[in-house]
Amino acid sequence: RKEVEQDPGPFNVPEGATVAFNCTYSNSASQSFFWYRQDCRKEPKLLMSVYSSGNEDGRFTAQLNRASQYISLLIRDSKLSDSATYLCVVNVGTGNQFYFGTGTSLTVIP
Amino acid sequence: NAGVTQTPKFQVLKTGQSMTLQCAQDMNHEYMSWYRQDPGMGLRLIHYSVGAGITDQGEVPNGYNVSRSTTEDFPLRLLSAAPSQTSVYFCASSNGRTGGYYGYTFGSGTRLTVV
Numbered sequence: 001r002k003e004v005e006q007d008p009g010p011f012n013v014p015e016g017a018t019v020a021f022n023c024t025y026s027n028s029a030s031q032s033f034f035w036y037r038q039d040c041r042k043e044p045k046l047l048m049s050v051y052s053s054g055n056e057d058g059r060f061t062a063q064l065n066r067a068s069q070y071i072s073l074l075i076r077d078s079k080l081s082d083s084a085t086y087l088c089v090v091n092v093g094t095g096n097q098f099y100f101g102t103g104t105s106l107t108v109i110p
Numbered sequence: 111n112a113g114v115t116q117t118p119k120f121q122v123l124k125t126g127q128s129m130t131l132q133c134a135q136d137m138n139h140e141y142m143s144w145y146r147q148d149p150g151m152g153l154r155l156i157h158y159s160v161g162a163g164i165t166d167q168g169e170v171p172n173g174y175n176v177s178r179s180t181t182e183d184f185p186l187r188l189l190s191a192a193p194s195q196t197s198v199y200f201c202a203s204s205n206g207r208t209g210g211y212y213g214y215t216f217g218s219g220t221r222l223t224v225v
Binding site for chain 1: 150151155216
């Protein structure tokens with residue numbers, strides 16, 4: 001079983017729509033959680049960390065459910081510039097092992 | 111600050127050749143790592159280092175060597191290139207020994223093709 005699994009996508013949504021991605025992780029000892037954004041042929045860039053209480057950054061909301069072992073990312077009022085691949089990342093145990101999901105592709109359509 | 115700098119950006123190797131991918135960071139980060147990214151596989155950890163003089167294997171270390179003689183530099187060596195090593199390679203660094211709470215800063219990647 002993979003350490004981290006994501007919705008396969010792709011997600012194609014119109015501008016202004018709300019879209020949500022989910023990510024499940026297998027190790028209950030996981031300690032830190034992140035969402036990264038990766039544009040085509042570019043490096044991943046940190047979008048936001050995910051805190052136990054949930055957190056929001058503008059149009060983006062991240063939530064963590066430890067009991068069910070999943071994290072989510074909600075994007076409100078989608079913009080064309082949100083088109084990218086979103087990677088779920090989980091840090092396990094002592095912190096030197098980060099596991100990446102395979103990514104979910106989002107295309108925002110005019 | 112330049113952040114994490116990787117060179118070269120593109121490389122074509124013949125099977126059996128060796129080469130070194132360079133990675134340097136100017137943020138005084140303790141933790142550095144190398145990942146490869148393949149379609150449908152996500153990013154997989156090759157090797158990592160928690161400080162100068164300390165390295166360890168990740169998920170897919172075979173065929174690769176690393177060293178960390180300084181805090182700034184973390185080169186990745188391909189010993190004898192194989193077509194299976196065709197991939198995009200990313201170097202990443204993080205503030206803090208574990209990086210657990212700060213996330214990574216990635217370099218722009220090296221696209222390697224082995225023919």
